[in-house]
Amino acid sequence: MGKSLFDETKILYFGIQKGGAAKSTTAAATAHILARRGWRVLAVDLDSQGNLTNLLSDVDDIYEFTGKTALEAMKAIDEPGESIVKNYVHQVGERLDLMPSEDFMATLSRWLYREFEHYHPGRNPGLVLSLALEKILAVRDYNFVVIDSPPSLGDQSINGMAAATHVVSLFEPSKFCLDALPRFFETVFHVRNQLNPKLQVAGILATMVDKRRSDAKLLLETLSEDEVYGPMLFSSRVYRRAATGRLNLQGFAANSELRPALKEYEDFVEELLTRL
Numbered sequence: 601m602g603k604s605l606f607d608e609t610k611i612l613y614f615g616i617q618k619g620g621a622a623k624s625t626t627a628a629a630t631a632h633i634l635a636r637r638g639w640r641v642l643a644v645d646l647d648s649q650g651n652l653t654n655l656l657s658d659v660d661d662i663y664e665f666t667g668k669t670a671l672e673a674m675k676a677i678d679e680p681g682e683s684i685v686k687n688y689v690h691q692v693g694e695r696l697d698l699m700p701s702e703d704f705m706a707t708l709s710r711w712l713y714r715e716f717e718h719y720h721p722g723r724n725p726g727l728v729l730s731l732a733l734e735k736i737l738a739v740r741d742y743n744f745v746v747i748d749s750p751p752s753l754g755d756q757s758i759n760g761m762a763a764a765t766h767v768v769s770l771f772e773p774s775k776f777c778l779d780a781l782p783r784f785f786e787t788v789f790h791v792r793n794q795l796n797p798k799l800q801v802a803g804i805l806a807t808m809v810d811k812r813r814s815d816a817k818l819l820l821e822t823l824s825e826d827e828v829y830g831p832m833l834f835s836s837r838v839y840r841r842a843a844t845g846r847l848n849l850q851g852f853a854a855n856s857e858l859r860p861a862l863k864e865y866e867d868f869v870e871e872l873l874t875r876l
């Protein structure tokens with residue numbers, strides 16, 4: 601685990617605008633596994649549903665974080681890094697910190713276009729998270745930042761992609777998810793051209809794969825034969841299983857079925873590391 605492997609912080613954006621594709625589950629599992637393997641990890645929740653916040657913190661009520669979330673961290677980009685870390689970064693495990701989210705995250709766009717643009721003329725509203733992370737990383741040395749995103753291609757997602765070094769797309773084998781991919785990657789490449797030239801695609805992870813369903817198998821085959829998306833697919837797959845679905849009830853701390861729940865995610869993280 602030489603630090604030389606990752607001299608620079610790897611910032612991983614997990615996304616797809618289709619809801620229920622295991623973005624939050626995957627982001628949480630990845631953050632947890634990386635931290636357990638000895639890396640210093642910051643998890644960032646950009647979804648106003650606060651699912652990543654719920655998964656990784658032991659608070660039942662995400663409103664405990666009201667006023668102390670990633671939204672306020674973005675609003676605080678003119679403050680020193682130390683104060684951003686102190687106010688908006690919360691330790692949730694060994695080597696694992698969290699910038700949480702709750703409902704107010706949904707007001708990001710209103711703030712960006714009514715206030716941020718007004719008070720910061722000439723600065724790009726897509727780069728606010730990137731600026732906040734820059735300040736945080738100047739005072740805290742993380743090996744990985746793991747970003748979870750909402751099921752849309754709005755300002756949270758643009759900011760997440762603009763701050764990232766790598767994108768992981770989730771693919772849950774359904775027609776709607778297949779239909780979502782072209783627009784998702786169009787957005788990724790748009791962000792790369794306009795805001796973040798260093799952004800790379802790490803790959804597409806198939807999740808919630810139901811072994812018993814032939815339509816799921818067919819959709820996965822269609823994707824793996826596609827000349828654009830096929831080569832992006834990770835060979836690791838995450839199957840639909842009760843233990844993984846129950847992570848949102850059991851959490852990561854005292855969960856007796858953590859090993860079966862994370863089984864395939866261990867392989868995914870291994871493969872992901874070879875692609876960074």
Ligand SMILES: Nc1ncnc2c1ncn2[C@@H]1O[C@H](COP(=O)(O)OP(=O)(O)O)[C@@H](O)[C@H]1O
Pocket residue numbers: 618619620621622623624625626651751807808809838839840841842844845846847848
């Ligand atoms: N591999 C899996 N097997 C079974 N259920 C899963 C699996 N992955 C995720 N889930 C469940 O599916 C639902 C959607 O997952 P979630 O991670 O919230 O997706 P998203 O963030 O893309 O909306 C959640 O209830 C979650 O617990």
Ligand SMILES: [Mg+2]
Pocket residue numbers: 623624625647651652749750
């Ligand atoms: Mg989610």
